[in-house]
Amino acid sequence: MGDLAINGRTWNEAEQDLVVGDYFVMLDKAMTGRPYDPDNHQRALRFVTNRSGGAITFLQGEISAILSLIGLPTLKDHPPRRDFGDSLVDAVDRHLSMRPAVLKDLAQPPALLGRTAAPVLAEGAPPRPAPTPPGDRAQRLIARFDPAERDLEARMLTRIGVAAALAYEQTRLAERGRPDLAAEIRLALPPVDEGCDLLSFSRTGAPRRIAVKTTTGGPATPFRLTPAEEALSRDQPGAFVVYRIYDVAREARVFRVRGAGEAAEG
Structure with a gap:
């Protein structure tokens, strides 16, 4: 982990819980448009954990990586670092399990309900394949919170995504x-x-059958086709396209894929 590489000290459970909790406080403010000072947050964490700023930044990037695996938004100034350990996965699990409202508000932000118009979509790029698959503990976390199923059942996201x-x-x-x-x-x-x-x-007039998949998470958030969509992708492979809309509560970007996962032409 990042802290071990910097000063030879590993994070204990209480310290990880503090950093994870603070991360979610900042993320809530970012998602609701409230101002916050990341430097103040880091100074407070340095004081209570007696850790370096670099160690804390490393850990925050690892938290971003874990949240991206379960289809949740992340702090933009802490890009994912995928060298996290199982103990940090457990810390994220504890936080979300004890606070189900946090998960709900990040997956379906209340602010989306107040929109008077659909988000304007910008072009996005499909995610690059991860260099290594998630470990067993991370895989269990993904299964536990199942972002594909969660987004599939979120009717509010579906309505907003289709309109956009x-x-x-x-x-x-x-x-x-x-x-x-x-x-x-x-x-x-x-x-x-x-x-x-x-x-x-x-643009040539050929029919296009579009399935819209929407998430508040990042581009790598997994999605799932319904049985009817699977059937249509087999019956009309040349016409069927998935529009993958991600980060819909903030930047609202989209990329297109064929049913088999190939990039689609405009």
């Missing part, structure tokens, strides 16, 4: 000189249009 994707598709086609096709985009109407959320077109 609809506006994005209309703009995309209009900017490509096809306002006629942009005007023809519509919401899918089950059971007639099973397996997708939007009926759209490529």
Whole structure:
């Protein structure tokens, strides 16, 4: 871990709990638009833990990596560091298990309900594959909090994501000189249009069947297709596209993938 590399001292459970708790305090403020001073937070942590600023920063980056695995937002100024240990995974687990409202508010921020318009999506890039898979303890944490299932059941995220994707598709086609096709985009109407959320077109006029997957987490957050989406991806592989919307409560970015995971063309 970062602290061990710096001064030979490992973190004990109480110290990790302090840093994890402080991380979530800052994250809550960041997600709700309230100001906070990271330097003040670090000074306080240095005082109560007697750790260096570098050691604390390392640990905060490792917390970001763990939260990204379970599909939660992270602090932008602490990019993920994937060399975390099992004891830190346990500290994150303890915090979220004892405070279920924290998990709910990060996965479905109340501020999203107050939006009067859908987020404007910016182009994002698919995540790079992790150099090494998560360890067994991290895998159990992912299974415990199951971000794919959580987002799949979050109807608020679904509504917001579909509205944002609809506006994005209309703009995309209009900017490509096809306002006629942009005007023809519509919401899918089950059971007639099973397996997708939007009926759209490529710029050449070919049909495009879009399944929208939305998360407040980062681009690497796993998502899951429904049985109807799986069937449509098999029956119409050339038309089926997933729009992966991530960080929807803040920057709201999107990338496109085919049902089999291949990057999709615009």
